[in-house]
Amino acid sequence: MSVQFETGQENTQLMNRIVDRAVQMQLIQREPIALMMDMAAVHKNCTEIDFVELLAAEDGDFTHDILGIQQHINRSTGKLEDDFLPRYALPDS
Numbered sequence: 001m002s003v004q005f006e007t008g009q010e011n012t013q014l015m016n017r018i019v020d021r022a023v024q025m026q027l028i029q030r031e032p033i034a035l036m037m038d039m040a041a042v043h044k045n046c047t048e049i050d051f052v053e054l055l056a057a058e059d060g061d062f063t064h065d066i067l068g069i070q071q072h073i074n075r076s077t078g079k080l081e082d083d084f085l086p087r088y089a090l091p092d093s
Contacts, residue, residue, distance in 0.1 A: 003078035004044040005037060014051035015039050018066075021055065027066045035066070038073050045078030047089040054088040061087050 007015070018039065019032050028035055043049050054065055065086040072084035080086075 003041050005040040007040045018055050022066050029070045038069050041078035046080050050088045050090050
């Protein structure tokens with residue numbers, strides 16, 4: 001099974017803005033495109049993320065989700081490990 005990344009144009013635009021904010025806050029652990037791919041993979045393969053709310057989140061909550069996704073994603077499956085759940089995960093996804 002391959003990891004899915006397609007999230008749609010609206011989500012892609014939101015993720016670009018989230019990556020820009022993460023870069024400004026110096027939260028990027030790899031390349032910015034890696035965070036973009038990590039978020040898309042989690043959204044499609046694990047738990048959907050409310051990108052609108054994540055973008056508007058307070059710094060602490062934003063940092064929690066961005067660092068957590070980067071640290072807990074299994075890039076082979078697109079799923080989060082170690083029981084990490086983003087604060088801006090959509091319920092029942």
